[in-house]
Every structure is written in structure tokens, then in C-alpha cells.
Amino acid sequence: MSNLYTLLDVSFLKNSIVHQIPSPASSTRSLSIIPPDIQSTTRPGSLTESDYLPIRNEIHPCLNCGEIFKKPGLLEQHQSIKHAVCELLDDDPGKNIVQIIFTTGWPGKGPVISRIMKIHNSPKILAQFEEYRESVKSKAAQPGGSRLRDERCIADGNELLRFYCATFLCDLGQNGNSNICGNQYCSVCEIIGSGFSPKLDGISTLSNSWRGHVASPEDIEDEFGFMNVKRAMIVCRVIAGRVGCDPRSGDKDDPGYDSLVGREPGASQTRLDEEDELIVFNPRAVLPCFVIVYAA
Structure with missing residues (x-):
């Protein structure tokens, strides 16, 4: 991931991801x-x-x-x-950026991309994301707290770029279709419309799209073909905050951590590596930015 951030100027990346929704x-x-x-x-x-x-x-x-x-x-x-999404066309400079981000880390020829859609998050969801960032920054700046990665937390909430694989049932983005459906089993539309569910024990985000892809069932399209299930990758901005590195001490209600490294027991690392799974506890900490429909 460090190579990716070298390739793409971070400020430009954030400006590309932050959606310019009319105020x-x-x-x-x-x-x-x-x-x-x-x-x-x-x-x-x-x-x-x-x-x-x-x-x-x-x-x-x-x-x-x-x-x-x-x-x-x-x-x-x-x-x-x-008007929840819009498809990025070939003449859009942001499309090439997202393609590079998405295909980085894939073995062989990589996936075949059908379409890339930019998410127009509602002002409410954007406000919740920024309010959560400010709360993380405020906690990190308090004296006596954990010093691990606090510099990043104080600066921007320790924001990371992560991937989340989900399924959808509708024709989102196809032939200019910009609206989300109301099907409760259409995960992508549910996330775009309402954000991630607070009922989850944690939101599992991955460092690259390949790891996000293999984390979901391999035969999910075949198993649920009768429902026309399709797979999509969601590119997210994530406020990681204070990251806990001991899976045995992970607790979504523990005020000492904002997220947790999903690592196998016995691992000795004491920091978040590029290949690690990151489990985020608060759904407001994850802002979906792009949806990529693909086949692998």
C-alpha cells in the first residue's frame, strides 16, 4: 500500500474520493x-x-x-x-486513478471491470463521518492516553484507504441507472443508502481488493444465481483511530481501541501491516466512495 500512496498523491486521492455533492x-x-x-x-x-x-x-x-x-x-x-451513484466514463481522469487502486495486488491478469461508480453520499452520512473523525482526534489529543499512532490520530483520525467486498441484486449503474433499489438483500444499495449496519460486531476492511475478493465466498454467484447475485468491491475511506493489535483483547465497547487488527493468534507484530485485516467497530468510521463491478 505504501507504493500506491507514493504513486498517487494523497491529497489528490482524497480530493478525488471526497464527493462534490451540492451543498x-x-x-x-x-x-x-x-x-x-x-x-x-x-x-x-x-x-x-x-x-x-x-x-x-x-x-x-x-x-x-x-x-x-x-x-x-x-x-x-x-x-x-x-442520484446515489454515477458511472465514471473513460474521459473522467478519476477513473484511471480508481482502476490503479483496484487492480493493485491482483495476481495474473487481474479482474475484468464492468463499470466504476462514484457514490454521492448524502450530507447526513458525510457529516457523521467527519463528526466521528473529530471525536477520534479529540480523544487522541487527551493527555494520558495511548501514544500508539496518536500522531496520525490527532492529524486526521488515522484515515486509511480500505476495501470491502459486497453483493448486489439490481442493475445499479447499468445504462445510466443512478438510483439504489429497496431490496433488503441488496447489500451494496443498503450500504450506499444507510451506511454499514450498527448491528455488526465489526466491519472487516482489507488492504487491497484482491484480499477483499478472496475474503468472500468463492462460489457466491453460483450458489445464489437464482437471485441474480453479483459481486462488487467498495472502496472506502476508513477512520482507523487507535488500532488494537491483540485479537484476544478486542472489544467493540472497549474505549481503548477504535479498531482492531484481524490477525491469527500467536502473531508477534505490534503494528498494522499492509496485508492485515482491519476490523472497525463504529459504522460511522467507514465512508463508501466508489463501487466497482467486476468479474474474476
């Missing part, structure tokens, strides 16, 4: 429908701009499709479902 201030820009003659008149007894305030600021257009909503919350919900 609520811009995407929910209100449309004034007050007639010009009413705006300019001040005749006694005539209607003024204040008489129109109940209906002003109640029109919120979607900048992607033009659909109109009366409340900003409805617009945000619409965008998070109907």
Missing part, C-alpha cells in the same frame, strides 16, 4: 415567485413581499433532474435514492 445551500436554492410589480409597489393597502413569505423559499429543485420539492429534506431524500 444544501446551493442544491436547495429557493425560487422567488413574487411578481415584479408586487416587489416594486409600496402603495398603501397593497400586497407586499412579506405577504408572500409563507410560499417563498418552499420550492427546491433537484439540479440533476429538475424535479421540484417543497422541503429541503424531501430533496435530500430524493437525491440520496435517485
Whole structure:
């Protein structure tokens, strides 16, 4: 992974991954429908701009499709479902970056990529991710805490680039389809729409896509072919925070660690290596950024 970060400037990588979703201030820009003659008149007894305030600021257009909503919350919900992803085309400079990240570490010719999709995370999910980062930084800066990797924790929450393999059932991203489905068994759409489940004992993230691929059942597409199950790789930004390296002491409720190295018992390492599995306890610490549909 160190070679990958050498190849790709870290700041550019983060700028490529952070999704430029229109802010609520811009995407929910209100449309004034007050007639010009009413705006300019001040005749006694005539209607003024204040008489129109109940209906002003109640029109919120979607900048992607033009659909109109009366409340900003409805617009945000619409965008998070109907415009959740967009496919990266060949002329998009970010596509080549993601391809390099994805194919690094694969043996032989590597996987065949069908499409790469950029995730448009909702403002709520983005805010939760950044709030969690700040909480990790704050804890790391407190005196008397563990000093292991605290410098990184204080700087950026010890953010890492990790991979998570999941399945999906719909035609996400195919032929310009940008909306997520509502099928409860479609894991990719569930993660994009709601984030990772807090019911999980931990979210297993891997250092490269090859390790993420082999961590999932090899015959999953064949076994669940009747459901049209397909495999996809999710590229994630992960706030690792303080990393515990002893699997026997791992506890999602232990305030001493934010994540844990998934290592075989008896291993002597005392730090997170490139080939290690990283188990993250808090779902807010994982931000899905790209979905890659592939075959191997």
C-alpha cells in the first residue's frame, strides 16, 4: 500500500474520493415567485413581499433532474435514492486513478471491470463521518492516553484507504441507472443508502481488493444465481483511530481501541501491516466512495 500512496498523491486521492455533492445551500436554492410589480409597489393597502413569505423559499429543485420539492429534506431524500451513484466514463481522469487502486495486488491478469461508480453520499452520512473523525482526534489529543499512532490520530483520525467486498441484486449503474433499489438483500444499495449496519460486531476492511475478493465466498454467484447475485468491491475511506493489535483483547465497547487488527493468534507484530485485516467497530468510521463491478 505504501507504493500506491507514493504513486498517487494523497491529497489528490482524497480530493478525488471526497464527493462534490451540492451543498444544501446551493442544491436547495429557493425560487422567488413574487411578481415584479408586487416587489416594486409600496402603495398603501397593497400586497407586499412579506405577504408572500409563507410560499417563498418552499420550492427546491433537484439540479440533476429538475424535479421540484417543497422541503429541503424531501430533496435530500430524493437525491440520496435517485442520484446515489454515477458511472465514471473513460474521459473522467478519476477513473484511471480508481482502476490503479483496484487492480493493485491482483495476481495474473487481474479482474475484468464492468463499470466504476462514484457514490454521492448524502450530507447526513458525510457529516457523521467527519463528526466521528473529530471525536477520534479529540480523544487522541487527551493527555494520558495511548501514544500508539496518536500522531496520525490527532492529524486526521488515522484515515486509511480500505476495501470491502459486497453483493448486489439490481442493475445499479447499468445504462445510466443512478438510483439504489429497496431490496433488503441488496447489500451494496443498503450500504450506499444507510451506511454499514450498527448491528455488526465489526466491519472487516482489507488492504487491497484482491484480499477483499478472496475474503468472500468463492462460489457466491453460483450458489445464489437464482437471485441474480453479483459481486462488487467498495472502496472506502476508513477512520482507523487507535488500532488494537491483540485479537484476544478486542472489544467493540472497549474505549481503548477504535479498531482492531484481524490477525491469527500467536502473531508477534505490534503494528498494522499492509496485508492485515482491519476490523472497525463504529459504522460511522467507514465512508463508501466508489463501487466497482467486476468479474474474476
